[in-house]
Amino acid sequence: MLKETSSRIIKSAVVSFWRNGWLSTATVLVMVLTLFVIGGLLLSSVLMNTILDSLEERIDVSVYFLPNTQEELIVGLKADFEKIPNVSAVSYVSQAEALERFRERHKNNPLILESLAELEENPLEASLNISAADTSKFQEIVTAIEVQEEPTIDKINFFENQRAIERLSKIMVATRTTGAAIAAILAFIAVLVAFNTVRLAIYTARDEINVMRLVGATAWHIRGPFLIEGVIDGGLAAVITAAIYIPTVWFLAPNIQNFLDGINMFQYLMGHLLEFFAILFASGVLLGILSSILAVRRYLKV
Amino acid sequence: MIFFDNVSKIYSPTSTALEGVTLRIQPKEFVSLVGPSGSGKTTLLRLLIAEERPTEGRVFFDQDEITALRPKELPYLRRRIGKVFQDYRLLPTKTAMENVAFAMEASGKSAEEILHDVPQVLELVGLTDKMSHFPHELSGGESQRVAIARALVNRPEVFLADEPTGNLDPVNTWEIIRLLLKINELGTTVILATHDKEIIDALDRRVIELEKGRVVRDEERGKYISKE
Numbered sequence: 001m002l003k004e005t006s007s008r009i010i011k012s013a014v015v016s017f018w019r020n021g022w023l024s025t026a027t028v029l030v031m032v033l034t035l036f037v038i039g040g041l042l043l044s045s046v047l048m049n050t051i052l053d054s055l056e057e058r059i060d061v062s063v064y065f066l067p068n069t070q071e072e073l074i075v076g077l078k079a080d081f082e083k084i085p086n087v088s089a090v091s092y093v094s095q096a097e098a099l100e101r102f103r104e105r106h107k108n109n110p111l112i113l114e115s116l117a118e119l120e121e122n123p124l125e126a127s128l129n130i131s132a133a134d135t136s137k138f139q140e141i142v143t144a145i146e147v148q149e150e151p152t153i154d155k156i157n158f159f160e161n162q163r164a165i166e167r168l169s170k171i172m173v174a175t176r177t178t179g180a181a182i183a184a185i186l187a188f189i190a191v192l193v194a195f196n197t198v199r200l201a202i203y204t205a206r207d208e209i210n211v212m213r214l215v216g217a218t219a220w221h222i223r224g225p226f227l228i229e230g231v232i233d234g235g236l237a238a239v240i241t242a243a244i245y246i247p248t249v250w251f252l253a254p255n256i257q258n259f260l261d262g263i264n265m266f267q268y269l270m271g272h273l274l275e276f277f278a279i280l281f282a283s284g285v286l287l288g289i290l291s292s293i294l295a296v297r298r299y300l301k302v
Numbered sequence: 303m304i305f306f307d308n309v310s311k312i313y314s315p316t317s318t319a320l321e322g323v324t325l326r327i328q329p330k331e332f333v334s335l336v337g338p339s340g341s342g343k344t345t346l347l348r349l350l351i352a353e354e355r356p357t358e359g360r361v362f363f364d365q366d367e368i369t370a371l372r373p374k375e376l377p378y379l380r381r382r383i384g385k386v387f388q389d390y391r392l393l394p395t396k397t398a399m400e401n402v403a404f405a406m407e408a409s410g411k412s413a414e415e416i417l418h419d420v421p422q423v424l425e426l427v428g429l430t431d432k433m434s435h436f437p438h439e440l441s442g443g444e445s446q447r448v449a450i451a452r453a454l455v456n457r458p459e460v461f462l463a464d465e466p467t468g469n470l471d472p473v474n475t476w477e478i479i480r481l482l483l484k485i486n487e488l489g490t491t492v493i494l495a496t497h498d499k500e501i502i503d504a505l506d507r508r509v510i511e512l513e514k515g516r517v518v519r520d521e522e523r524g525k526y527i528s529k530e
Binding site: 004005008019207208210211212213214215216217218219221 | 351373374377378379380381382385391392393395404405407408409410412413452453456
């Protein structure tokens with residue numbers, strides 16, 4: 001009995017999906033659009049986060065030492081600095097290395113290279129580059145270094161970069177929150193559009209719903225086919241959306257990587273394909289079911 | 303069997319559909335509801351299948367107080383009451399047979415029962431040869447007969463007909479009325495709402511006349527107009 005009823009409901013949903021071909025197509029396409037927005041928000045938030053993370057990693061504070069400071073002393077200080085709270089990494093750049101990097105950076109500028117060659121001594125200072133787990137903690141770290149009053153320290157570039165670092169960390173916080181807000185608004189609009197489309201599809205079936213009530217069909221018997229149709233709409237839309245995303249991301253990934261210096265989005269997508277599809281599928285099906293329940297409810301009253 | 307206990311239905315202060323209606327209908331009766339448009343015939347029928355709730359009063363069907371049923375219980379009430387309307391209300395995407403079978407599916411009947419009962423009831427209304435036609439391929443009279451078959455197939459205790467002949471020519475009208483009489487003979491209570499004088503006079507059955515929402519006449523063997 002229950003089995004017969006459910007198979008009847010599923011059959012009637014499939015038949016109705018098929019017979020209302022254009023309406024079903026339109027509904028699925030609008031849902032594809034919605035899921036496309038949701039997927040896009042998902043991928044761009046991943047991209048934005050990796051970019052922000054890599055930016056954050058690149059912010060560091062350099063402690064410069066007077067020329068000819070002994071290397072053992074600096075290496076000793078490096079160990080001390082690493083023990084300061086919130087320091088995530090300390091790297092040592094010797095005078096020779098600094099010179100090498102300087103040459104590399106200006107290899108296309110013969111004037112600078114020539115004037116460098118004029119000098120007898122290495123003019124560059126050795127330095128310790130300190131990265132923090134959290135960019136807003138640099139002030140504390142620098143204070144901790146300062147209290148040691150190490151005479152060989154020439155300067156700490158934090159004070160020069162302080163404003164830039166502070167601004168950058170503010171921008172990061174702002175970007176993350178506004179990004180989340182924009183994503184929420186876009187997702188909300190997309191959901192509304194999809195919901196309305198499903199409602200329209202059910203509106204065309206209101207006579208049928210009326211007749212069903214008339215002949216004494218239970219509420220679930222009436223709702224059932226529309227729910228299943230919602231599931232079909234959502235599931236199909238998820239499959240189509242994923243099928244659009246994979247080649248699109250594959251095509252765009254190299255450009256994104258070059259331009260933003262982030263991760264390879266295609267590799268990321270393929271690595272997380274199952275989760276990505278699960279999110280799209282769940283959103284689609286949930287959207288279909290919810291829209292159907294809300295839309296049918298209107299005609300089920302009394 | 304059916305009991306309206308001082309029922310009023312007021313849509314708005316300026317629109318009163320029924321006022322203080324009290325009436326009793328016995329099993330196997332054939333009752334005609336007459337009165338001009340807007341006199342409350344349709345509202346009365348809608349109260350019986352709980353499509354509307356009365357503003358005041360109570361409606362009973364056997365032991366059940368219809369006005370106190372929970373929404374969950376309404377489908378089971380509606381299965382006990384067959385209904386036909388002036389506009390047939392067939393599903394345009396289903397054939398005659400599917401339309402009838404649909405009513406059985408909706409009430410959870412098995413496939414064997416459906417295969418057994420549907421041809422029988424279509425034979426009763428004389429449409430065996432039009433089983434696989436769609437509603438747009440049927441005449442008005444045929445459509446109404448499909449609607450009657452659909453209303454009958456769940457073996458209702460009461461049969462409501464709201465202006466069933468309103469869109470039909472005299473020949474088809476009489477075919478429908480003969481069907482209603484046959485249904486009544488088979489033991490089903492029939493309530494017919496109409497304003498067709500000839501039908502009422504020819505039926506020679508109980509007539510309840512409504513006017514502006516009130517019962518103004520209730521006669522055992524009534525004619526259309528008895529005001530003399």
